[in-house]
Amino acid sequence: MEEFGIKTSIHFGKNALEYLKKLQGAGIFIVTDPFMVESGLVERITGYLEKDRCTIFSNVVPDPPLELVIEGVKEVIKHRPDTLIALGGGSAIDEAKAIMHFSRQIGNLPDMEFIAVPTTSGTGSEVTSFAVITDREKGIKYPLVDQSLLPDTAILDASLVKSVPKTVVADTGMDVLTHALEAYVSTKANAFTDALAEKAAVTVLRYLIRSYTSQEDFRAREEMHNASCMAGLAFDRTSLGVNHAIAHNIGGKFKVPHGRTNAVLLPYVVEFNADMKEFNPRAYTRAAEKYAAIAQLAGIGGGNVRAGVKNLVREIRKMQEQMKMPFGFKDCGILPEEYQKQKDAVAQGALADACIRTNPRDVSREDILELLKRAYQGIR
Template sequence: MKTFSVPTRVYSGDDSLKVLGRFRQRKIWIICDGFLATSPLLERLKQALPADNPLSLFSDITPDPTIATVVKGIEQMQALRPDVVIGFGGGSALDAAKAIVWFSRQQGIDIETCIAIPTTSGTGSEVTSAFVISDPSKGIKYPLFSDEIYPDIAILDPTLVATVPPAITANTGMDVLTHALEAYVSPRASDFTDALAEKAAQLVFRHLPTACRQGDCLITRGKMHNASTLAGIAFSQAGLGINHAIAHQLGGQFHIAHGLANALLLVPVIQYNAADNRARKRYARLAQVCGISPAQCDERQAVNQLIQRIEQLKNQCGLPRYLRDLKVGANQLEASIPAMIVAAQADATLKTTPRAATAADIREIIEALL
């Protein structure tokens, strides 16, 4: 038996921040990073909130939020006891907000509403039952999953992502595509998640190059924002796979942006997974749905065409193809591989990968990035 539910209420469009007007006389705590704390976007958020709401700010969020950051946030939440928590920013800020709220609730500290407002189009964290926190001392990222992690409200305002730089737009957009692909070939995929993953992939292939090239096009930005959320719902229900299991380790070991780590891995992972009959059929079907391959195309040919289209998309967005392009040398990688393999095998996302992977398989996928 499979289940499907979306506990998060989603508001989208360039006027969606107006929904914040419903909150009156509430203690509101905003969680964001240091850059957003001094940006005009934060002022826009504050202006959307009625003046009778006391506001507090926690802006210690850094990329790949750490256990120490989450602990500090929990301590502040215990002191403030807010009614409403707003996670505002990219995946790191949203994950940190969700982690702080979830751990606090485990300790009996509750809030009325948890709101997620993304300022990048990539992680889908605004609608997922997961967050990722890191331990820099070990170079490991830990993904946690629970139905209690879902935010209550997600606000998708495309005007908040209009100034995101092309490189970040590309990285986060490839994260969306990875979410869609992994959800699509997951053993837990269903008709419901397939529909979401297919639409998300279609939107990425069509709109990501324009979003990178012409960031102020709000129609395009809105499409990528929607794609991120659609893929987020899909993988939250169906799960991810080996692409993310290894990407978490690349990020932890070499501080590579998560979306870029996923983009580097996409082709070798598809080639690995496509040895599985079911996964190959589903990759081929997705290629056809996205207009990459003609109907009734040979499965292997369709998979190759999907790979070629992904490589084309990465080129259009100016993304590197190999770790050496990021100044990660062969010796440096080789020294890290044993620990990366162990951590990838323990990563929760590996549970829903379509093809079981041995240590040797994981090593081969990683070495393909040189």
Template sequence: MSSFAVKTKVFSGVDAFEYLKGYPIQNVYIITDPFAASSGMIKNLTDVLDQMGAKYTVFSDVVADPPMNVIIDGIAQAMEVKPDSIMAMGGGSAIDTAKAISYFYMKIAQVPKPFCVAIPTTSGTGSEVTAFAVVSDKEKNVKYPLVDDIMLPDVAILNPKLTLSVPPAVTADTGMDVLTHAIEAYVSTGATDFSDTLAEKAVQIIFKYLPMAYDNGNDIHAREKLHNASCMAGMAFNNANLGINHSIAHAIGAKFHVPHGRANAIILPYIIAFNAGMRVISKEDCSYAMRKYAKLAHLMGVGAGSNRQSVKNFIQLVEGLIDALGIPVSLRDQDINEDDYKGFRNIIAENAMADACTPSNPRVPTTHQIRELLDMCYYHTAL
């Protein structure tokens, strides 16, 4: 038995903010990052709220890899504001922060869930349509994925104009996060025909439009396509879950603060090869993952006569995209000292094994295999 649900109502396009006028919003708690607040980007939202006669309070202390102290501060202010609506504007960190604040505010204040609106300003996390939020414990250098359907936003506003200011490097990193979401959801043990359809479309869009947006950030058509792909991949993995690509990226990001999408990109070719049993002939049955990756290869026009060769071709396609986006090919290229890497390798592997994304990976890894994969990613071992 399988299930598929899309709770969040999605409004897309350059006039998407206008749809908010159809909701009885009166007291809004806006959670955003300093750039969105100081650059004037937030006016896209507040101008509409002013027209609606709604009052609002802005919390703009969001930082990357949202730490618990920021979330605690946000909860304290929410207790004072008592909002009927919580709106997040920003990248994945802003939306995850808003989800966590809303979640704990409900628990602590014992109040119904505020109406939740997510407004992404990057095309990457898909957090606007997922029940996931990742928070960080800075003291322990650990990232904790929170998962609860109550954190699903009620509405997502996809306005591509908000992404025009995203620099090329961030466009590349977040776009590769989308691709990883789609590919991992596609081969997940929880995949269904419904999630596969969204994942396949997201993969096609990313390969076509991510290089366009990277080369020309003002290409509004490419930006809109990436925004849509990010949302579709989010719907796919919210239903199918992810895998060890994200588990390892979470653990690496917590210890070495590598941007999440970049970590995913560096890891991705190795995870595809591992899941498909490509690097060595595996004693395990890796045929499920191999068949699914081969289907993606055929979808992208690089399929071959055998599944094994098709997967090799797909890995090369992924590597070509990574190269075109100027993303480093190894963790060592991220200025991670070798002694530091060796000192944290075991902890990273253990944290990856304990990550919430690991159980749905198509091939069950051991801690030793995670360590081997980490070494390959650090030293850029040839596949």
């Protein structure tokens, strides 16, 4: 027997932020980054609240480190708020999740409401039980997985992503596509997660370039914001695959943005999982059939499964080119000597990553090293 449920209440569409009016009179702890404060975006949140009851913790940085989580936990225990709000991209939400989780455990604060307000369209973290925290000394990213990390409420307001710069739109958008495709071919996928993953993937293929091209295309920004959430709902149930297993370790070692890392790897991982070295129309893998189904739904499919997979890979690379993204890690600034020094550690870390367990094809150390070799050079 399988089960599918959604714990997080999702508020989206016009005036979604008005949900915050319900928090009048509550003690609020807001976890965000300095830019949200400097740009005035945090005032979009506090404007619905009683400002004298708000504490703003703006010590969020990309790839949140353990020491900032500890600092945040101390502040939450000190203020004992009724509600914790995460405002920002994946790093802010991940840091807030870890702060919330450990505050509840250490400080005995079980009744706090946890609200996530994403300001990028990429991680889907507002509806997942995952968070990634970095140990800077060891250069390792630790995925946390626990149902207690799920926000109680997610607020999707596309006006908050209207001014996101093009490079961030590209990185986060390709992250959404990777989430959707890995969830879709996961060994834990089911009919309900497939529906969410299909919708998310097709939405990205139709709207990401529009969102990248124009900040004024509100429809495209809104579609991408919703797609990010749907992909998050899917992979929270299915987990991910080798793409993320490698990306977590590349990010920890080389500081390449997570979405960009996923984008570089994605075409190679799709080809690897599809496993179509030999032409045998009777022996297509389940992953190949599902990739081809996505291509068909997006209007880029071919006459058979093989053509559909190839067209999907071609479309991913076309999108990377249109958004001026790197095709290989060499173009991300990773020096050859650093790559050679760290590749074995990356492979070892990827094999130990929990995401690899649900990859649709078994993965060996040699497979990962080959994927890394191709992805480093951008071999097409």
